[in-house]
Amino acid sequence: MKKFTIMPLIILLNFSLHAQVSGVGIDTSNPQQKLHIASPTGTIRVDGLNSPNNPYNGGGVDKTYPLYVDYNGDLTLKTSAYQNSDGGDAYSTAAINGTVAIIPVVQADDGYETVEITSYNFTVARNTILEIKYSISVEVFQDNLLTIIKDAYARNITNFFTIDTPTLLATTRRYAPSSKCYFNRNDIVSNPAALPDAATGYIYNSGTTYIPLTPGSHTLRFYGTVCSGTNNRATYVRFAGGPDAIFLRLY
Structure with missing residues (x-):
């Protein structure tokens, strides 16, 4: 005589039917999504994302890494950037406007000048967040002959981004501003022939920001001021004379 186990079959059919109708629930009979884990301590483990199996997982029991969703909807640890210098020099082409100068008499007597260094164009089809990280080298001189400054006056050098502003106005919002103050006091009054007495080389401005973008075309402009x-x-x-970095990512 054959025995039939009816209860497990009923449970399996009920689970399959419920899964087809609304979703799969773990520790819940009323899943609110296609997969619903109701346990207050429940987690998800994907072996394909762990340290032994994934080159983008840096390992370490006390470390975590951001998880992303790619174009196909697959979970991934790999980041994709719109622009990423990735260890190379970000601003090394002839298209970069790398200088800004204050020239007495020729320019307005306000001690302030600005230049658009470069720009980036974006077209997005949905509301998007633009992430920006940059590091740009700065050199400060008295003139285009690269004469070392010897006077007793400080110079403030700033870098920043704007979005969708064809001309820079006083009211324009400035994203990721970063400034350095250059000062080299040399006794030029009593000893004009004194040695430069100043360190030469690069100083850096670095910044990070997130800018919300609406659907459509946008222009991101990068400025330098003195x-x-x-x-x-x-x-x-002189901007961007040394090794510089830029990272742009759209979310």
Whole structure:
């Protein structure tokens, strides 16, 4: 005589029917999504994302890594960037406007000048967040002959981004501003022939920001400014002469 186990079959049919209708529930009979884990301590483990199996997982029992969703909807640890210098020099082409100068008499006596260094264009089909990280080198001189500054006046050098502003206005929002103050006091009054007495090389401005973008086309502009005060002291700033970095990502 054959025995039939009816209860497990009923449970399996009920589970299959319920899964087809609304979703799969773990520790719940009323799943609210296609997969619903109701346990307050429940987690999900994907072996394909762990350290032994995934080259983008850096390992370490006390470390975590961001998880992303790619174009196909697959979970991945790999990041994809719109622009990523990735260890190379981000601003090394002839298209980069790398200088800004204050020239007494020729320019307005306000001690302030600005230049658009470069720009990036985006077209997005949905509301998007743009992530920006940058590091740009700065050199400060008195003129385009690269004369070392010897006066007693400080110079403020700033970098920042704007979005969708064809001209820079005082009211324009400035994203990721970063500034350095250059100062080299040399006794030029009593000893004009004194040695430069200043360190040469690169200083850096670095910044990070997130900008919300609406559907459509957008232009991101990167600026550099120099200020020598109302005395309009001669200043020449060279941007991007050294190794620079840029990282842009759309979410």
